[in-house]
Amino acid sequence: MKSKWFTLLSIMVLFSLLAACGSGGTANTGNTGSAGESPGNGTAEAPSGGEGVTTVQFWHSLGGKNGEYMDALIQRFNESHEDIEVVGTFQGSYDETVTKLQQAIASGTGPDVSMLERAYVQMFADAEVLEDLAPYLEQSGISADDFTPGLMGHSYFNDKLVSLPLNRSTPILHVNKTLLDELGLSVPTTWEEMKEVANALVVKEGNEFKRYGVSMPYDTWYPIAMISQAGGSFFNEDNTSIGFADNGAGEKVFSYLKDLQSTGALYYPPAQDSGNIVNSMFVEGKVGMIFQSTGSIGGLASTVDFDYVTAFLPKDEVYANPTGGANVTMLSSSKNKDAAWEFIRWMEMEEEGGLEFILQSGYLPFTKQMVESEQMQELWAKEPNRKVAYDQLEFAVDTNKDVAWPEIMHEFFSAIEAIMYDSKDIPSTLDTFKKETERILAQ
Template sequence: MRLSPQRRGVTAVALLASLGMVLSGCSGGGGGGTNDLTAPGAEVLEGLDEAVRVEFWHSMDATNGQVLNGLIEDFNAQNEGRIEVTGSFQGDYDEALASHRAAIQQGETAEISQIYDLGTQFMIDSGQTVPAQSFVDADGYDTGAIEPALLNYFTVEEELRSFPFNNSTPLMYINRDAFEEAGLDPDSPPTDLAGIREAAEALTVRDDDGTVVQYGFGAAVYGWFVEQFMARAGAPYCDSANGRSGRATEVLFDDPKVVELVEWWGDMIDDELAVQIGRNTDDGQAAFTSGRAAMTLESTGALGGFIEQSDFEVGAGYFPLVAADDPGGSIIGGASLWINGEGHTDEEVRASWEFVQYLLTPEAQSVWHAGTGYLAVNTEGYDGPEASARAEEFPQFAVAANQLADSEIDENTAGCMMGVMSEARVAAEEGWETALTSDTPADEAMANAAEGVRTPITEYNESVAE
């Protein structure tokens, strides 16, 4: 399933308002939400009379859901009579977060909740979960094999808050056949905006009437990409060190780097080197697979579909830099696993942790990566038989792992931690699209969009104030 959570209407402010409460216990630095829920030890599962039942709410369906169900069945078989996990599909990411919100109101949360990245601050502020760091510390769990960029994102105030699971990063995809026909090297795709423009000039094809039949470039106006370009430029998306040293009070996507990006994008469209897609990511994917655009930007999650749906050989390269001298970096997307503590027994909490540990093993991650295309959270999973076979068949999948391995690890690549990230992404898209479709200059459009997020940020921060 192709999830585009930023398209939907659930906002962090609305979530809090509908809870009918002001969340307390939130520290001023780094986003707060600290509570006294702690991880029970393994001894609570000794001498059980019956298996501990764990309900796992998630947003994986279709192929991803089938792979996840297989992992659940394998775990249950290994823990027969001790732990029994039941997976429960809750709809897309926003629907799953709404279900979790309603469950908090009713005092009936699942033992484990899969929540997308935009919900991270809300989950911390809700105070319902046992912080992931508590399990790590209690067991001396070694996170050394977990992808550092993922740990970086889900760590707030030097504590790991949730466990990464289904995560991805964006790449640049190219039509290798078109590259060869244009005399370009498909093994060396462009790495920055100037390089993309130069390649697009060679890749753009017109018919006898001068009508463009193949554009050099085309991608959706997607808010996630703004975060990516800023991270790769070493620029924070929001203040307070991307919300990591204190509550974010403003977004910074009117940064000169973003303005440069938006102006470049508009020039590419005006010069008929890029097809104008709009904000629909499905349209961006279709432009690439149909051959209408020879280069595009998309998540690693799109690679499998690109390979299956395209009549040409698909290549992959690192997500581009705005300028060649930018430091580089990458922000992840996807979701993580939260173990609910409030209202659950020590046995249920511990059993949930046992299952999460299983999902993070190299063996499970090899199956997960090979079956879904998501990153292997445990990097040792790439060496597993399933992942190795997939890499041999589709070497493009190694690009994402290499990009993360080469990424700068700092607060800029950690991503902005803010309670209204969903609204911020939509606002960034709206400003970007305004600059492309009107006479509003890029700097003005992005500044107006950033200013429009100020009130939601303030309202959210006030709602969780001590």
């Protein structure tokens, strides 16, 4: 186990150096905090610990406004608990947090509680460094059924409950409805409708496109969603290979995207800062629709000067969308487990805890109590765009779950780049990716 752990550490250090930062690259999968975030102040303000006060170290990956919201949450906790002091520390992007966490665990200096991007939970669970939270839930009278079902896909590993949802998101369709109305178009619900609408939105003058139909950040999130919509899955049932080769879902997805790209119906942005590029083009009316995270709703709504709506990602054979964002975990090495659990419990279940953070940030409500709260219902009535993502959780899928996902994700990015930027042959590129995936999974 230790040898495997340090092999994974080496892989993650390498991957973190290669991974893009900011709003491009892996940002919108939840691998770097929410789109548009910038580093926060680093450590939340906390009262000085006195005699009999237990200090809980909490590492997170939220900067910018969301970092401020998290700092405020920690302050509310500290003010309501005389015997526990939580010290929250911003550790950089999700990838950076993972690397620092591995190094800290190896040296015996890990925190008590940490945020973990949901796709990395299994890696830490397999290394047996995460506390089983099931007994804590039971002693607190909490049931796993109290949490939003579509967000629990990365909580159970090896028959243990090792994480709970925190700042979670999904990709959705963001639409400039003013443009669609001007052209007499409806918000698309299927791939075929999206193709028609996207092409109708194109404005070309000479050899230059003045407006594109649809766009999406450079990311694995959106192709994975579309593979699932086409009836495929990222991995096969026994996680020995990819699951979208035999039924042709992968070729179908990328052929569809390249077809849109060839007419200007799809603008595929450069990898660097792709999230901000796509958002800016949408705000400026240079693209009519975008695939983007729920985490972009607040920023877009406060910036656009047109009728802006959100919708489910269009379906092919079925509706399907992967989840993103991070969960919260307790390290099994913590010497303050009761205090650490009280912080997690309060953050997950108390109204002054996570609910206020969710209302401020725009992340998905992660408990049924949050969903049913008067505050959430009022927000959704006032801003229906925010409810779309929650409703879409009915079709949530997580098909890229494997301890080797971080390494395989790097290979998938290479395949995406070859197809979308270099127009390489789709079948041969995906075949190469399949062989690389099988090699990695067999290790």
